[in-house]
Structures are given as structure tokens and as C-alpha cells.
Amino acid sequence: MIHxxxxxxxxxxGKFIVTIFGVGLLLGIVLMMMGVYRGMIxxxxxxxxxxxxxxxxxxxxxxGPFAEASTIHEDLKYSIKSIxxxxxxEAITFQNLQIMLPQxxxxxxxxxxxxxxxxxxxxxxxxxxxxxxxLRVNHYEMVVTDxxxxxxxxxxxxxxxxxxxxxxxxxxxxxxxxxIIYISLKDAQELQFSYSNKRIQSDAQRGIESSKSHMANxxxxxxxxxxxxxxxxxxxxxxxxxxxxxxxxxNEVLTKNVTEKATKQIGFLAGILTFVAIIIITFIxxxxxxxxxxxxSIMKLIGxxxxxxxxxxxxxxxxxxxxxxxxxxxxxxxxxxxxxKQVALEVNDSLxxxxxxxxxxxxxxxxxxxxxxxxxxxLAIGG
Amino acid sequence: MKNTVAIKVENLSKSFGxxxxxxxxxxxxxxxxxxxxxxxxxxxxxxxxxxLLMMLGCVVEPSSGNIWIGxxxxxxxxxxxxxxxxxxxxxxGFIFQAHYxxxxxxxxxxxxxxxxxxxxxxxxxxxKARELLNYLDIANKEKAMPYQxxxxxxxxxxxxRALANNPKIILADEPTAALDIERSIAVIQMLKKIAREQDVxxxxxxxxxxxxxxxxxxxxxxxxxxxxx
Numbered sequence: 001m002i003h004x005x006x007x008x009x010x011x012x013x014g015k016f017i018v019t020i021f022g023v024g025l026l027l028g029i030v031l032m033m034m035g036v037y038r039g040m041i042x043x044x045x046x047x048x049x050x051x052x053x054x055x056x057x058x059x060x061x062x063x064g065p066f067a068e069a070s071t072i073h074e075d076l077k078y079s080i081k082s083i084x085x086x087x088x089x090e091a092i093t094f095q096n097l098q099i100m101l102p103q104x105x106x107x108x109x110x111x112x113x114x115x116x117x118x119x120x121x122x123x124x125x126x127x128x129x130x131x132x133x134x135l136r137v138n139h140y141e142m143v144v145t146d147x148x149x150x151x152x153x154x155x156x157x158x159x160x161x162x163x164x165x166x167x168x169x170x171x172x173x174x175x176x177x178x179x180i181i182y183i184s185l186k187d188a189q190e191l192q193f194s195y196s197n198k199r200i201q202s203d204a205q206r207g208i209e210s211s212k213s214h215m216a217n218x219x220x221x222x223x224x225x226x227x228x229x230x231x232x233x234x235x236x237x238x239x240x241x242x243x244x245x246x247x248x249x250x251n252e253v254l255t256k257n258v259t260e261k262a263t264k265q266i267g268f269l270a271g272i273l274t275f276v277a278i279i280i281i282t283f284i285x286x287x288x289x290x291x292x293x294x295x296x297s298i299m300k301l302i303g304x305x306x307x308x309x310x311x312x313x314x315x316x317x318x319x320x321x322x323x324x325x326x327x328x329x330x331x332x333x334x335x336x337x338x339x340x341k342q343v344a345l346e347v348n349d350s351l352x353x354x355x356x357x358x359x360x361x362x363x364x365x366x367x368x369x370x371x372x373x374x375x376x377x378x379l380a381i382g383g
Numbered sequence: 384m385k386n387t388v389a390i391k392v393e394n395l396s397k398s399f400g401x402x403x404x405x406x407x408x409x410x411x412x413x414x415x416x417x418x419x420x421x422x423x424x425x426x427x428x429x430x431x432x433x434x435l436l437m438m439l440g441c442v443v444e445p446s447s448g449n450i451w452i453g454x455x456x457x458x459x460x461x462x463x464x465x466x467x468x469x470x471x472x473x474x475x476g477f478i479f480q481a482h483y484x485x486x487x488x489x490x491x492x493x494x495x496x497x498x499x500x501x502x503x504x505x506x507x508x509x510x511k512a513r514e515l516l517n518y519l520d521i522a523n524k525e526k527a528m529p530y531q532x533x534x535x536x537x538x539x540x541x542x543x544r545a546l547a548n549n550p551k552i553i554l555a556d557e558p559t560a561a562l563d564i565e566r567s568i569a570v571i572q573m574l575k576k577i578a579r580e581q582d583v584x585x586x587x588x589x590x591x592x593x594x595x596x597x598x599x600x601x602x603x604x605x606x607x608x609x610x611x612x
Contacts, residue, residue, distance in 0.1 A: 001499055001505055002488065002492050002495065002496055002499055004487075007487050007488050007492065008487045010487070011487030011528075012487070295483075295485050295486065295487075298483045298485070299496075301440075301442060301471065301477060302471060302472075302476075302497055302544070303468050303469070303470075303471035303472025303473070303475070303497060303500070303501075303548070304496065304497065304500050305472075306468075377468075378437055378442050378443060380477075380479065380483060
């Protein structure tokens with residue numbers, strides 16, 4: 001049996017390939033936007049997942065520590081630890097810093113996570129530690145993300161001190177996509193809350209106590225099995241006058257307050273690009289059909305059924321859609337690692353795009369099919 | 384007794400428009416054409432030759448009258464079949480001014496497309512196509528694409544395509560218009576041979592009076608009527 005679509009594609013091979021590449025690149029960009037969208041969500045959740053605690057205790061009436069500034073006393077961790085049902089409790093700091101990159105004279109924004117090296121909760125996920133070791137001493141050691149380009153034993157100047165890189169992690173980023181460095185709580189407090197001599201002198205003249213080196217941004221807590229996390233959170237709010245967020249609430253604060261607008265924007269853009277791709281595929285199929293309208297009239301005149309011609313249009317639509325999707329996937333998988341921020345490509349997103357494109361193409365090829373069905377066989381006669 | 388009539392037309396009329404724009408092309412025309420006949424249809428430009436051809440080809444609906452193709456009455460003041468396409472698919476072959484082969488199909492596929500669309504198997508339709516190509520002396524071109532053949536060769540393929548569905552009638556719209564005199568005569572002689580050997584009636588619109596002596600009869604369309612010379 002003659003396969004009209006196959007023969008037509010074979011005949012206009014070059015044109016078809018160029019079209020597939022054009023649409024494919026567009027679909028690749030759609031996939032990239034979806035990947036950026038997913039990447040932002042993954043980034044936002046990465047730190048929470050690595051820290052893996054049940055409760056976040058922050059300054060009263062704040063959305064800290066990611067969505068809003070929060071400062072609490074470090075020793076709060078002891079009084080929280082004494083509450084029945086608490087398993088572990090540690091103070092932790094988060095601070096945005098500029099760090100000089102090793103290969104260039106350029107500074108890059110990083111998130112410094114400060115934690116008690118001898119404490120019970122270590123935010124460095126061993127799964128992410130690709131070389132070196134975790135922090136072991138209270139001063140001047142640092143674990144860094146591989147994206148920053150440091151090697152083990154590199155010396156990094158930060159504040160008034162020089163740190164040694166002792167460990168390198170992979171894939172550790174903050175909610176806004178910045179690389180993470182891990183330092184001890186003591187060092188972090190010094191960086192965050194200790195001011196320059198001049199500032200201390202100036203503050204002293206004004207009667208201000210400027211040292212807050214016993215402060216932290218949050219106290220992170222794990223709850224013993226069998227205890228109600230919500231109940232314990234309620235208790236801390238009541239007796240300690242602090243804001244407390246459960247794991248889910250903190251996740252929501254992050255996604256709603258920190259990344260929501262950005263992810264919505266990217267999602268919106270991905271939607272528009274998908275729509276544009278559908279319009280382009282529709283237009284291409286329509287143009288391809290109109291290019292063949294004379295042949296279609298001849299086929300109809302000699303008695304070829306509409307169903308056979310419609311099948312040709314439909315199959316060409318499907319071939320174009322599916323092959324463009326394949327090209328788009330290959331294209332994005334070749335380049336996504338070169339993007340500065342994480343592009344999280346998910347098979348489900350890709351399959352969803354295939355479904356949308358195929359379904360929309362079939363629906364919109366209706367215009368071409370309408371043209372086929374209404375083509376006048378008389379057009380073939382009389383030149 | 385075997386019916387020798389391939390086309391029979393009775394009181395066929397066709398008009399377009401209303402009031403000021405009313406045009407009558409045909410008024411109560413009646414004629415018949417036998418199997419094995421090659422009939423030339425001649426008329427001045429704009430007289431309605433193509434319209435008549437399209438009515439015989441079940442493409443344009445007449446205003447009134449009757450049409451038979453072979454034994455089957457296909458029109459009686461309206462089409463008697465819901466799908467006139469089916470009549471074309473099974474009973475009518477078409478030849479055009481240009482060859483109008485499907486450019487993305489090779490020669491054998493151009494010939495087998497119509498029979499296969501009518502449920503004829505690939506094997507049977509190809510055997511018939513090869514037979515026709517052989518008959519029309521272009522047997523070695525079955526894998527070629529239309530753009531690889533000369534105008535004359537393509538016109539022969541187009542004639543073969545018109546025969547591929549074993550039609551009762553072939554309607555040819557100026558098939559020699561694009562050919563020189565020698566090739567035109569060759570095509571007319573080929574059509575005459577086909578009409579005889581395949582037992583098919585051929586109605587051929589032509590402007591070229593030099594072709595008329597080669598036809599069995601000449602049908603003139605004049606003053607909205609049909610006359611045979």
C-alpha cells in the first residue's frame with residue numbers, strides 16, 4: 001500500500017529536515033525553560049532537604065531565615081533541647097557573601113552556611129560531598145561547591161581570616177541558585193556579627209554594643225519518633241516567643257515567598273513558547289497542505305478518497321511533531337550543563353510536552369484537513 | 384444483448400447564476416457515445432466544453448437531465464449516488480492538459496494509487512500498472528519520478544493512470560495542448576488504439592482542428608446544444 005506521507009516527506013526531504021530542526025530548536029528552548037523552572041524549585045528545596053530537620057525556630061514574627069532576616073540567640077538551642085520530645089537542636093547561620101574565585105579576579109555571590117562542627121546536625125549531606133572531608137575544627141576550614149572552581153587545600157580569604165578548603169560538594173546551591181560554602185558556626189558568627197575595628201570604635205562612642213557573636217539566624221530541631229511535631233512547634237511558640245516553622249511550612253515559605261514569582265514567570269514564558277511552537281507547527285502544516293492543493297485536487301478528481309489525503313496530512317503532522325520533539329530533546333541535553341544555574345530536565349516534563357504538541361498539532365491540523373475536504377476537484381481541470 | 388453505450392445523456396441542461404448574471408451553458412442536450420469510440424469535443428472558448436466534461440465526470444452537477452455511465456444511471460435531476468467520487472474512482476479516467484502526475488510519487492505509485500485506494504492489492508495493482516506501462520512503451524520508467532521524464536513520457540504515464548482503474552470512459556481535457564504536432568498525433572493515435580483495444584469511450588476536448596481527422600466523431604457544442612459532425 002502506498003504511504004503518501006512517507007513518499008511526500010521523502011520527496012521534500014531537505015525542506016522537511018530544516019523545518020524539523022527549526023521547530024525542534026524551539027521545543028528545545030521550551031524544554032530548557034521547563035528545566036529552569038524545575039531547577040529553581042529543586043534549588044529552593046535542596047538546602048532544606050540536606051539539612052533535613054523537623055522544625056525551624058526563628059525570630060518572632062519573621063519568615064526567617066530565607067525569606068526574611070532573623071536573629072536569635074545561639075543558646076536558645078539548649079532550652080529548646082530541654083523540651084520533651086526534642087531529639088536534636090542546633091544553631092545555624094545563613095549569610096550572603098562575595099567570594100573571590102580562584103581562576104579569575106572576579107567575586108561571586110555565595111551563601112555561607114555556618115553550623116556547629118561538633119554539633120549533632122551537620123548540613124553537609126555526605127551524598128553531595130564528592131571529595132575531601134567535612135569540617136573537623138572550629139576555625140578556618142571550609143567546604144565549597146565544585147562550581148566555584150576551588151581545589152582541596154586552596155586558601156580562601158574571607159573577612160579577616162584565611163580559610164582552607166577541606167571538602168568539595170556537588171550540586172549544593174541556595175534557593176536563589178548561588179553556590180554554598182560551609183563554615184563553622186564560630187567563623188560564621190565572626191563574619192556575620194563582628195564588625196571592623198573602626199565600626200566597633202564608632203559604635204562604642206555612641207554607647208552601642210556592637211558584638212553579637214553569640215547570635216544565630218535560626219535554631220534547627222529534630223523531633224523524636226512518636227512525638228507530634230505540630231504540638232512541639234506550638235509549645236515553642238507559646239513559651240519561647242519565637243516563630244516556628246515545620247518542614248512543610250518552611251518549604252512553603254521558600255517556594256511561596258522566595259521563588260514563586262520567578263518560577264511563575266519562567267512557567268509563564270514556557271507556556272507562551274509552547275503556544276508559539278504549536279502556532280508554528282500549525283502554520284507549517286497548513287502551508288505544506290496549501291503547497292499541495294493542486295495535487296490534492298487532482299487526487300480528489302481522479303477519485304482518491306478524502307480519508308487517504310487527510311491521513312497523509314495527519315501523518316505528516318505527527319512526523320513533524322514527534323521528530324521536532326526528538327530534536328528538541330537532543331539539543332537541550334547537549335547544552336543544559338553549560339547553563340550557569342541548574343536546569344533540571346525531567347522525563348515527565350518532556351513527555352508532557354510531547355503530549356501537548358502532538359495533541360495540539362492534531363487538533364490544529366483540522367484547518368489543513370478542512371482545506372483538503374473543501375478542495376474543489378474541478379480546480380484540476382482547465383489548467 | 385450486450386450494451387455498447389458507454390455514455391448516454393438525455394435532456395441535459397446547465398445554467399449558472401440568476402437574473403442579470405444568468406448564463407445557460409447547455410439546454411436539453413442529448414447524445415450517446417459508444418464503447419471503443421474516440422470523440423472530439425470542440426467549441427469556441429467559453430462555450431462550456433470544460434463544464435460539459437466536468438458534468439460527464441461527475442464533478443460539476445448539471446441543472447437537470449439524465450446521465451448514464453455504462454449501464455448505471457448516475458444522474459436524474461440530482462446525483463443518484465451520495466458519493467460521486469466513488470463513480471469517478473470506479474468508472475472514469477481523466478487526462479489533463481498537463482500530465483498532473485503526483486510529483487512525490489514515482490511512476491508505478493502514480494499508477495497504483497487509484498486502484499489501491501479502491502481496495503485492489505499492491506500485487507494486482509502493480510501487475511496491471513506494469514502491463515499498462517509496457518502497453519504504452521514506457522516499461523523501463525516505473526521507478527522514475529515524474530520530474531525525471533520528458534513531457535511526452537509523462538503524458539503517456541498520465542494516459543496509463545487514466546486506464547489504471549479499468550474505466551468505462553476517459554475524459555481528456557486538451558491532452559495535446561502542450562505537445563508539438565508530431566507528438567500530438569502520436570497521442571491521438573494512442574488514444575484511438577486504447578479506445579478500441581480497451582473498449583473504452585474517450586471524450587477529448589481539443590482546440591486543434593488538425594486532430595479531428597484522427598477521431599471517430601466530432602461533437603460540437605454550439606448555441607447551448609450538442610451536435611455531431
